[in-house]
């Protein structure tokens with residue numbers, strides 16, 4: 001399973017990269033707005049830190065506008081993946097971009113039907129939003145199971161990128177279902193390391209060692 005970090009914060013990206021865990025980065029307009037500054041400059045910095053797919057989202061919502069933005073974004077670096085919203089015009093743009101050899105990440109996916117359409121359009125990644133479904137009392141992980149099954153049934157090559165991850169459990173359950181990628185906020189990445197028995201066990205080992213080395 002590939003791990004992407006879901007942030008536009010340079011310090012978080014640097015730290016996760018140092019841990020040797022990072023396969024890529026995803027951003028969205030809200031995450032970029034939180035950091036402020038120039039989007040293109042930010043992307044230029046990110047591609048220097050992580051050698052893997054970096055998702056950058058278009059903000060146009062019409063076909064021509066999305067294509068124009070996408071073609072500019074991919075000029076920044078070969079690792080840029082164009083993030084496109086799951087709307088009719090968006091999937092039309094994905095089909096064209098795929099024909100041009102540009103990688104895409106279809107975002108804001110909330111149903112298996114939408115994921116099926118994205119795969120048929122030739123998307124490189126589909127981003128189902130698990131946490132936001134949980135927020136409205138739908139089991140977001142059910143969606144991952146449906147998409148993984150459908151893609152396997154038909155041999156679609158679109159990769160399932162679990163997004164809106166809120167907890168380690170989202171990650172583990174998705175991994176058990178065979179999702180290809182998870183994009184994980186920094187706070188959740190940190191939680192993955194933690195277990196109280198690891199901490200207390202290590203403390204005991206070190207204390208015992210001290211007794212024989214004193």
Ligand code: G3P
Pocket residue numbers: 006026027028129131132163164165183
């Ligand atoms: O980037 C897309 C997605 O991961 C957003 O997550 O936490 O804003 O629902 P969240």
